[in-house]
Amino acid sequence: MCARTSLNEKRVLTISALLASGFAGGGLLLGLFVGSLVIVFDGVYSLVSLLLTLLSLAVSSYMRKPSRGEFQYGKAVLEPLVIMIKATVILSIVSYSLYSAVAAMFSGGREVDPSIATIFGLVNVIGCAYAWWKIAKSSKRFSSGLIDAEAKQWKMDTLLSVAVTAGFVSAWAMTLTPWADYAIYADPMMMILMSFYFIKVPFDMLRGAVRELLMMRPSKEICQLVGSEIKALNPQSPSMFKLAGVTKVGQELRVRVDIHSSSAQLDVKHLDRARQVLKNKLAKLSLDLNLTMNIAN
Known part of the structure; x- marks a missing residue:
């Protein structure tokens, strides 16, 4: 990897880490305050994204240093290894969230204040969409698996925020109808529906990383x-x-x-x-x- 690409990779990952830290703190605090399973998941996902971004930064920095003979075939193998760790962690979070959502559906749902949650969702959509656009643009300019994986993380976070906002708007609208009693099921139902999509993206990342680690045929x-x-x-x-x-x-x-x-x-x-x-x-x-x-x- 050339020095210019390495420096740009470090810059993009640093920006991603700073953005993820803000969304993680806000999501966790508000999610616990309003009692929303989906917002808590969004905050936890952002927090894990931050930790995984810091891991990517550490590996990116390490790959720029001389190998000193430890890696006889170079350090390229570290990139798919980091992506595999990212995908595995995200899959674990989604699986646990899906289990919690199903449990909530069978235990009477979850009551959430849709007005506060909707405002938070709109802020999240704008912020995450900007981060996704910025990092995806960098991924096209600089060939880097770490930046590409980062762009996929922000894509998932943006879609999550869109789904959360749409779900809470729907839940608020439902409270104005004769089916208001069913609004308490909106939060866990959103989590279940989103999980089916969220499982696919990290699974594809994991499959691609494992193929590279096993040195299988590329695309x-x-x-x-x-x-x-x-x-x-x-x-x-x-x-x-x-x-x-x-x-x-x-x-x-x-x-x-x-x-x-x-x-x-x-x-x-x-x-x-x-x-x-x-x-x-x-x-x-x-x-x-x-x-x-x-x-x-």
């Missing part, structure tokens, strides 16, 4: 691009280049190429030129290329 787009660029080398070369393996670990793209040649000797200058051409072609992926060329028997 179809990456495989197709790498394969086509290696095939493009063959018409220009007396040797035949064949893709032997490709995997993505964090921001590192590891490509292994087998060289088949009918000649007893290989031209080193020709191989160096082919290596440079391949590096230039794959630079469009904005990943750190680790290219290995082997002479096949």
Whole structure:
């Protein structure tokens, strides 16, 4: 990872941590005050987001330091490891919140003051949407798995805030109808409905991180691009280049190429030129290329 990307990553993660700390404190205090399961969940989620962001900051800072031989294959593996931890923690929170919401539904619901909760929800929607937009914009400019994971966290927080606000507006409207007695079920019902979506996002993050840690095949787009660029080398070369393996670990793209040649000797200058051409072609992926060329028997 280049120094510029590392500095921008640190700056974005620091901004995210500051924003998360404000939402965490406000959500927890108000949620406990009005007795809302959903607002408490929003506050706990923001607090966990803050802790996970601090973890990302620590890992990002550590990855910029020399490895001193501890990591023989580089520190790229730390990025999917952090994302896996984030996804696991978020999944645990959502699962527990879903259990609490179901329990509340069967124990008579929860009575919440919808007016205060709605005002808080509107403030949260604006703040979280701004944070999501800001970090997602940075994620597009700077290729970083940590920033991308951070953007997904804020996306979930924004959608949560929108759902909370819409739910409390609906609960308030229900109090004005003949079904006012059922308004107490609005809070746990919102939590149940949101949980089905919230489980999917961290599950996808977890699956992607585990695939990288196990060095499995990356996305179809990456495989197709790498394969086509290696095939493009063959018409220009007396040797035949064949893709032997490709995997993505964090921001590192590891490509292994087998060289088949009918000649007893290989031209080193020709191989160096082919290596440079391949590096230039794959630079469009904005990943750190680790290219290995082997002479096949």
